[in-house]
Amino acid sequence: MSLYTLSKLLYELNRSDEAKARFQADRESFTHEFALDDEERSAILEGDIGLLYVLGVNGQILMHFAALIGVEWADYLQQMRDGVTRYGPVRAGLYAMTTRSDEKVAGL
Amino acid sequence: MTLVYSGVCSHGPGITGRADLADPALRDPFYAAFHAMRDEIAATKPDALIVLAAEHFANFFMDKMPSFAIGMGESYTGPIEDPDWLKIPHRAVKGDPDLSRRIIAEMMQTVDLTYCEEWRFDHGIMVPLHFLDPANELTVIPANINCQGPPLAPLHRAWAFGEALRRAADAVPERIALVATGGISHWPATPDSGKINEEWDREFMRRWVACDKDAMLSYTDEETYRDGGQGGFEIRAFIAAAAAAQGQGTLHFYTPIPIFAVGCTIASMEIA
Numbered sequence: 001m002s003l004y005t006l007s008k009l010l011y012e013l014n015r016s017d018e019a020k021a022r023f024q025a026d027r028e029s030f031t032h033e034f035a036l037d038d039e040e041r042s043a044i045l046e047g048d049i050g051l052l053y054v055l056g057v058n059g060q061i062l063m064h065f066a067a068l069i070g071v072e073w074a075d076y077l078q079q080m081r082d083g084v085t086r087y088g089p090v091r092a093g094l095y096a097m098t099t100r101s102d103e104k105v106a107g108l
Numbered sequence: 109m110t111l112v113y114s115g116v117c118s119h120g121p122g123i124t125g126r127a128d129l130a131d132p133a134l135r136d137p138f139y140a141a142f143h144a145m146r147d148e149i150a151a152t153k154p155d156a157l158i159v160l161a162a163e164h165f166a167n168f169f170m171d172k173m174p175s176f177a178i179g180m181g182e183s184y185t186g187p188i189e190d191p192d193w194l195k196i197p198h199r200a201v202k203g204d205p206d207l208s209r210r211i212i213a214e215m216m217q218t219v220d221l222t223y224c225e226e227w228r229f230d231h232g233i234m235v236p237l238h239f240l241d242p243a244n245e246l247t248v249i250p251a252n253i254n255c256q257g258p259p260l261a262p263l264h265r266a267w268a269f270g271e272a273l274r275r276a277a278d279a280v281p282e283r284i285a286l287v288a289t290g291g292i293s294h295w296p297a298t299p300d301s302g303k304i305n306e307e308w309d310r311e312f313m314r315r316w317v318a319c320d321k322d323a324m325l326s327y328t329d330e331e332t333y334r335d336g337g338q339g340g341f342e343i344r345a346f347i348a349a350a351a352a353a354q355g356q357g358t359l360h361f362y363t364p365i366p367i368f369a370v371g372c373t374i375a376s377m378e379i380a
């Protein structure tokens with residue numbers, strides 16, 4: 001029900017092989033270990049990087065979640081841009097977007 | 109015996125993880141500067157290398173976030189990231205809990221810190237170690253300043269942490285090398301990744317090389333966030349390394365490499 005709890009899920013997932021295994025085996029039940037609201041839960045279940053970014057997840061944990069679900073670096077950057085286009089500006093946290101959606105500063 | 113080396117370097121995961129996407133004309137001189145730093149550290153024959161990083165939720169999270177931490181483990185492991193993603197193989201790094209304990213006890217005379225018998229290294233430590241200790245021979249003591257989850261300790265406390273590190277290093281018989289790792293300006297892991305404020309970076313490093321304490325401590329976090337991005341908060345690590353050395357600095361390498369998401373930096377400071 002909060003950015004903190006959503007971030008905590010991703011933190012656990014990033015640092016624990018055991019959590020990764022439970023997530024891979026059954027995403028739905030894994031998300032129920034955390035008090036998420038519907039939007040947060042669906043963002044995890046759908047692997048919606050753009051929505052997670054807009055919800056304010058810190059990129060330092062989001063980028064590892066992206067890698068875990070098989071999203072390559074260039075796609076990771078693009079999905080965040082697409083998320084801002086679709087859902088609006090980042091709502092919380094420090095990892096706001098300051099470049100334009102069509103601006104690729106590192107060429108990706 | 110004393111602090112025998114103090115230096116700073118970048119630690120972005122792209123430095124190794126996205127090496128194949130980088131222009132070799134930019135990348136290879138940076139790697140060469142890293143290797144020169146390795147040789148310079150080796151020449152000081154350190155008994156232990158303290159790597160002061162600004163980690164990214166590998167060990168420390170907002171459930172209980174220490175502003176300052178130091179490792180006290182027998183050994184450490186890393187990277188916590190997928191080794192295929194970071195392109196750094198997994199390794200166990202040897203620590204020295206007895207040395208850690210003596211350093212921590214002395215530092216606690218003036219600063220509060222969290223000691224950690226368990227610590228898993230993320231790219232903040234593993235990327236530098238990959239270059240500075242490729243054969244995994246060094247005894248390492250990790251240290252950390254929270255630069256990720258605000259509220260963050262003010263810059264003057266990063267300075268005090270560095271001063272305490274120096275006093276502690278001088279109080280033990282071992283030879284201690286210090287490498288602080290981090291920013292300068294960067295907007296990592298966001299759509300802005302690759303944005304680099306070269307002017308801001310060069311001004312910060314001018315202050316660092318001169319060990320101009322007042323100028324280094326004059327940045328507000330609002331200014332740093334605006335001009336240096338969320339990654340800019342990692343100047344805390346650089347400031348601590350300057351506080352530990354307090355001599356004349358030398359900027360050995362600085363080049364913005366956007367695919368590495370950072371102005372790639374290698375610098376060191378005389379121990380005064």
Ligand SMILES: [Fe+2]
Nearest residue numbers: 162232290342
């Ligand atoms: Fe960092």
